[in-house]
Amino acid sequence: MTRIEKINNKLNELGADCFISFDKSDVLYFTGVDGDGILLIIDKKAFIFANKLSYDYIVNKKPKADVIQITQGIKRLEEFLIENKIHSIALDLKSTSAFSYQTLLKNFEIKDATDVSKQIRMIKEQNEINAIKRAAIVARNAFTKVYPMIKIGVSEKELKDELDYQMARFGAQKTAFETIVASGVNTSFPHHRPTDKKIEDGDFLMIDFGACVDGYNSDCTYTFLVGKRTDEERNFYNAVFYAQTFAREFIAPNRTRAKDIDKRVRDELAKYGLDKYFIHSTGHGVGLDIHELPYIDSTSETLIVPNMVFTIEPGIYIPGKYGVRIEQTILVKENDVEILGYAPFMEII
Amino acid sequence: MTRIEKINNKLNELGADCFISFDKSDVLYFTGVDGDGILLIIDKKAFIFANKLSYDYIVNKKPKADVIQITQGIKRLEEFLIENKIHSIALDLKSTSAFSYQTLLKNFEIKDATDVSKQIRMIKEQNEINAIKRAAIVARNAFTKVYPMIKIGVSEKELKDELDYQMARFGAQKTAFETIVASGVNTSFPHHRPTDKKIEDGDFLMIDFGACVDGYNSDCTYTFLVGKRTDEERNFYNAVFYAQTFAREFIAPNRTRAKDIDKRVRDELAKYGLDKYFIHSTGHGVGLDIHELPYIDSTSETLIVPNMVFTIEPGIYIPGKYGVRIEQTILVKENDVEILGYAPFMEII
CATH class of the missing domain: 3.40.350.10 (Creatinase/prolidase N-terminal domain)
Incomplete structure (x- = not known):
């Protein structure tokens, strides 16, 4: 049709x-x-x-x-x-x-x-999926270029500017949204605006970015721990990592509902007592708009079916301390899901 | 108040x-x-x-x-x-x-x-005017960096990416809008999106860009003639240049109405028989939004008073051939107007 x-x-x-x-x-x-x-x-x-x-x-x-x-x-x-x-x-x-x-x-x-x-x-058509994949690859390639710059002393704004520039040079028509680079206490705000704050030893570093290619967007968030770290921080990071991974693996196309994915994330975080810090929904569709259907939240009855593209992005934000968010954009296939623009980085520097 | x-x-x-x-x-x-x-x-x-x-x-x-x-x-x-x-x-x-x-x-x-x-x-307050001035200076400084790159063989997209990057590095929080770089026949579209088209000998080159600093925007457009040119093209360019200059100098704060500025532009272009190619309004206010009041068009009765900030941007677009637009953002003062972020470039390379 x-x-x-x-x-x-x-x-x-x-x-x-x-x-x-x-x-x-x-x-x-x-x-x-x-x-x-x-x-x-x-x-x-x-x-x-x-x-x-x-x-x-x-x-x-x-x-x-x-x-x-x-x-x-x-x-x-x-x-x-x-x-x-x-x-x-x-x-x-x-x-x-x-x-x-x-x-x-x-x-x-x-x-x-x-x-x-x-x-x-x-529900995306193949040419739309291809465009989103191209956007995700542009974003990943740009990040690969910027990755070596992530060091103590570089500012949030410097990283943002380089990442935006590299996305453009790799073929992005524009960024998918205003790139977020947050470090230290700034990571406790999900939608922080990059500042001149320099990255310090022991900071969490959160980078949320995407490219727009042929009108279609990509979206992902990496969180790193820079330099020295405590066991608490490591556990904290791992909790979000597991919540993200398990929620993704939990999806059974044509059987899972959006709210079940959201619940899977919250259940995992609850094991660590961290669910109260997860203050946003689990994800959103990505396509011509950076936020579109399906919404992956606690009330959405939407059945997850092949050719949907959406994010899974658990995050926890401890006021006055720090936050961690890990986000991937995934494509729902016949029997499983595919991560778009997956970057094989060590998630902890 | x-x-x-x-x-x-x-x-x-x-x-x-x-x-x-x-x-x-x-x-x-x-x-x-x-x-x-x-x-x-x-x-x-x-x-x-x-x-x-x-x-x-x-x-x-x-x-x-x-x-x-x-x-x-x-x-x-x-x-x-x-x-x-x-x-x-x-x-x-x-x-x-x-x-x-x-x-x-x-x-x-x-x-x-x-x-x-x-x-x-x-009607802007002094701290707002200062922010717009900072945005205009960021844009001008960025352009100064990119200016030497403007050569035959460089692509529209390359120029756009460098300009966006330089604005960011000079302190823009983001661009004021999607930067336009158009060359050759693409200049006949007022709102062209930059492509991989390379600049050729004899092209018009139109660059419309602005920075956003502390929430406030700047906006200006330069048009260049690259390489060899005809008398017709030179006259064409000059007509727009005079229309822009005379309209700006025509403004008498507290006496001129917005529609009079628009008319002054159209009257000047009419002398060259070019008014029929001027297909948009003469300008718009600039501030927290890139397009805001006052609108400088043929119907606006708005009285021009001190502390307004708006663009004057006559343009002519000959379908299938080329276009020229010259835009400045100006501040209305007590007795005259001030050009924000004025760039003393030769307008023709």
Whole structure:
């Protein structure tokens, strides 16, 4: 079934005449072009409404869609809908602004299609998997270049800048997200921003990074212990390592549910009394968006099936002390899972 | 008047009990902290609602706000509003999702506060101007490093990667936006994405880039003619150069309106018969967001007053041939304007 056919099936279920998306990832997914525009799908046909600034660029990229030029906001889009006798619109309410929603609501019935395109995008096609693999390999190769720089005295920001640069040179269109490099007490914040703090003897060092290649992202986190270490720190690290490994090995395609993976992680950490420090969910889907379906958390009933791509990233964060997170992006296959961009580094320097 | 007092005045005008923003730039502007959270302002008091993942990070940064932890979506925020007898909420509909809007609409009256915080942020304070200047200087210094690389045979992507790297090394927290490097026919697309195309003799080369420092952005575009050139190309370049220069010099603080600047650009280009190729607006405000108020376009009645910061960026794009854009970010002062991060390069190699 084509992507457009899949969205059409959903439109039929919702009783909507068309699908509109303001989400750039949807535009890319359904038309093949990464450009600024609004996506409209009616029956078997896709349209991109683009302003003058991006119209030529999009046309030149030969999208699988008709491209229609807009000038003032979405007025031309609304006229087009009326010309095509559209009464009801399926809309993802999370990726639509309240402003656009209110505007469309004046003339059309809105059907809640939140997460509908994301559910389609959750199951990857082979060319998407290949792109994510390329992104993961770019990130791994970049890290291989930067690895020798990791020494006492180098700053978080220096490592971030080198890693971003190397990802670009290995072919990343951009980073998948703002690269995190945290050391020492900064590792106790899951989403630390790199600073000029230098790495000190005995620091934990956490590096969370990914590349974007052909629109698709990769995501992984390494945590290292630099220099001298205590038994407590080593045990702490090992607990997260085991939680990550066992959760990954636990996955049985077509049988495991997302919440079971999350539970497997928490059960393992609980053995060490560390589950109370695991303050985020276990993982998230990765694709055109860096965070997408499936979410691997305690409430998700989603069945894990082949061709899903998501992260497994247990972490523990002891306030005022330090944190450890180990993250891999995995591909679900028929009988097992594959780690994308696996880096055979010693995890402890 | 403090920032909070300014928003309170707006709340009184709107008859709203509080202001809620899902815009990260608003969170940073009103609380001083760059973190993931929802901003709430009631009377003189700011609150940040943050999930577990970012709670400690935000608290540790000592925001000018109380920080309240949320778990499932915005449920805790809604409870808090009810506890505080809030009936009506001022909401920027452009930076709020339809999903959040619908959720809040169930229990509260929504007052349209679209662009209200952006109007406050449009007039910069001295520390904001200083940050934008630092960002502009970082970008200029980075470009100085990359300038010698601009030669026939180097690719768009190589130049982009080096420029991004140098901005980071000079102190940018990140780039202000995805750096554009376009050459040859690619310059005919205002928002081209850098490719592996190598720069050829006779190419126009367009580089649009900016740095983000302490949350504030810079923005400028250089266009060069590499190698041999025709008289037509030289005239073409000069037309844009004059349009940019004359529009900048035309500004009289407290008297000029945004639409007049736009008209001055178009009038100049019309002298060369090139106005039909100017397919975007003349400029935009720059600050915490790379595109913010004031917009310098044909319909904007906004009076240009001291401490506004915006771009002037005429461009002409001849389909299938080439384009030229020259962009500076300027600060409006009492009697004239100042170019931020001015680079004394020869504009033609």
